[in-house]
Amino acid sequence: MRLSAHLLTACSLALLPLTPALAGEGKLQETAGVTQIEGSAGGGLVPWAVLAGYDSREEMSASVFTTRVSVDDYRLNAFGAAISLYDRVELSIARHTFDLLDTPFEINQNVIGAKARLYGDVIYSSWPQVSLGVQHKVLLDTTLAEALGATDSDDGTDIYLAASKAHLGALFGYNLFWDLTLRATKANQFGLLGFGGDNNDSYQIMAEGSVAVLLSRQLALGLEYRQKPDNLPGLEEEDAMDVFVAYIPNKQFNLTAAWVDLGTIAGAENQRGPYLSLTGYLW
Amino acid sequence: MTTRMKFPTLLTVLLLALGTGCQSVTPSSSLYDELGGMPVIERITDNFIEEIGFDPQILKHFQDTKIERYREKFIEKICFESGGPCDYSGDSMVDVHTKMQITEGEFNRTVDLLINAMNKTGVAHRTQNKLLAKLAPMRGDIIYR
Numbered sequence: 001m002r003l004s005a006h007l008l009t010a011c012s013l014a015l016l017p018l019t020p021a022l023a024g025e026g027k028l029q030e031t032a033g034v035t036q037i038e039g040s041a042g043g044g045l046v047p048w049a050v051l052a053g054y055d056s057r058e059e060m061s062a063s064v065f066t067t068r069v070s071v072d073d074y075r076l077n078a079f080g081a082a083i084s085l086y087d088r089v090e091l092s093i094a095r096h097t098f099d100l101l102d103t104p105f106e107i108n109q110n111v112i113g114a115k116a117r118l119y120g121d122v123i124y125s126s127w128p129q130v131s132l133g134v135q136h137k138v139l140l141d142t143t144l145a146e147a148l149g150a151t152d153s154d155d156g157t158d159i160y161l162a163a164s165k166a167h168l169g170a171l172f173g174y175n176l177f178w179d180l181t182l183r184a185t186k187a188n189q190f191g192l193l194g195f196g197g198d199n200n201d202s203y204q205i206m207a208e209g210s211v212a213v214l215l216s217r218q219l220a221l222g223l224e225y226r227q228k229p230d231n232l233p234g235l236e237e238e239d240a241m242d243v244f245v246a247y248i249p250n251k252q253f254n255l256t257a258a259w260v261d262l263g264t265i266a267g268a269e270n271q272r273g274p275y276l277s278l279t280g281y282l283w
Numbered sequence: 284m285t286t287r288m289k290f291p292t293l294l295t296v297l298l299l300a301l302g303t304g305c306q307s308v309t310p311s312s313s314l315y316d317e318l319g320g321m322p323v324i325e326r327i328t329d330n331f332i333e334e335i336g337f338d339p340q341i342l343k344h345f346q347d348t349k350i351e352r353y354r355e356k357f358i359e360k361i362c363f364e365s366g367g368p369c370d371y372s373g374d375s376m377v378d379v380h381t382k383m384q385i386t387e388g389e390f391n392r393t394v395d396l397l398i399n400a401m402n403k404t405g406v407a408h409r410t411q412n413k414l415l416a417k418l419a420p421m422r423g424d425i426i427y428r
Contacts, residue, residue: 028391029395058386173413
């Protein structure tokens with residue numbers, strides 16, 4: 001487990017020396033979004049149609065991120081890296097470490113993501129930017145998923161279609177951003193508790209959405225909602241939501257602070273708490 | 284007696300308020316006035332040209348440009364697009380940018396330069412966004428021509 005964590009770090013570091021001719025800084029500030037919990041460009045919980053970086057069609061970009069979510073009975077640490085190629089394809093990798101506080105348990109999971117921009121530009125096209133993405137999740141600690149009755153405790157794949165649009169000056173002169181994402185998933189609690197269960201063992205379409213007001217070129221204020229399946233009997237998995245402030249001082253890094261409500265997790269109700277995330281763009 | 288006096292007075296005040304209200308509503312609805320009219324548009328343009336001058340990647344597209352004419356047409360364009368009392372007398376956006384091979388990255392960079400110019404001029408964030416919204420639809424006529 002530790003070894004693969006080091007491997008991940010090594011992979012992110014190995015990306016460093018590659019310096020393409022054109023670094024990604026073409027797009028308008030804020031339009032790359034931040035990094036969502038599974039490592040894709042997005043908000044905090046929701047992957048957006050935008051790609052992870054400021055690259056335009058002739059550019060590439062690479063980024064690293066780290067996120068910590070502390071709710072009442074659990075703590076989730078995530079870190080990872082993403083590259084975005086020619087504003088067309090995004091590849092990402094993330095590691096989750098989920099601590100069950102006051103117990104010796106820890107659940108590790110890897111998420112490998114890919115996203116392709118199918119249409120549009122978040123700002124300039126009249127229709128929203130649309131992207132299709134996958135998040136393949138590999139659970140490294142399967143004991144709890146098995147104990148709770150997950151049908152598959154090894155791995156699962158989410159497929160999502162996201163539409164994002166920024167409307168310039170739309171809200172009393174402030175730029176308004178929204179995203180709607182539809183995700184086909186079997187994941188229990190983001191995959192940390194396996195995939196599928198006795199309540200339901202087939203793919204379900206879950207709706208996710210974000211709305212943000214860009215108060216300045218550096219500051220965004222937003223809300224998110226993420227519908228989740230309830231596959232495991234007796235655990236009553238609930239939808240997740242958050243309210244966030246993203247500080248994007250430049251195209252090199254951004255910092256997001258949020259308050260998340262993850263609802264009931266494995267029987268523990270009202271799991272709420274702070275979320276903090278940092279993304280740095282290497283080029 | 285006093286109430287009778289008051290009523291027409293009140294009416295007059297209301298009518299006056301309405302009248303001045305209407306007068307002030309019409310001009311303030313134009314982005315041109317919100318920007319600060321011609322003097323501010325000229326300053327934005329001068330700052331923009333200066334920004335371009337310091338950016339070799341963008342400046343290379345201006346090798347054959349007569350800056351005086353560019354300045355004049357850019358001012359007209361901003362004035363016209365913001366609803367000001369100007370006509371744009373320059374060539375169409377497509378004609379101007381044909382054979383320039385402006386990439387999406389260069390276009391976006393130029394938008395950043397325009398934002399820098401507006402910041403330098405002291406244009407409020409929300410007013411900047413409204414102007415950008417007017418200019419954004421031109422992108423298709425500008426890039427990859």
